[in-house]
Amino acid sequence: MQSVIQSLSTFTGIPALNASSLKKLQIPIPPLEVQKEIVRILDTFTELTAELTAELTAELTARKKQYNYYRDQLLTFEEGEVEWKTLGEVAEYSKSTY
DSSP states (O other): OHHHHHHHEEOSSSOEEOHHHHHHOOOOOOOHHHHHHHHHHHHHHHHHHHHHHHHHHHHHHHHHHHHHHHHHHHHOOOTTSSOOOOHHHHOOOOOOOO
16 A cells, blocks of 8 residues: 555656546555454553553553642641751762762
8 A cells, every 4th residue: 555655646846646546546446344343452552541541541640639738747846846957057068879
């Protein structure tokens, strides 16, 4: 099929196809039963994709909520519950990679 289309192409500059040539191009059409099976498979795939997308969205929403909850738990404290220090007081800077 590709070779037939290429034979109809003109290659002067940018490759192009003539509309009247394309109208005469014969393409294979599978029998109706095969078409129906293809449609059934594609419809099933579309349904599964939609279900999976919904499940993933729900899971991501739950994980984000969980992340926010634990982040807030770690960063929320009453006055006097923590000791405030500068970074220099608790760590030493080094250019070492280990």
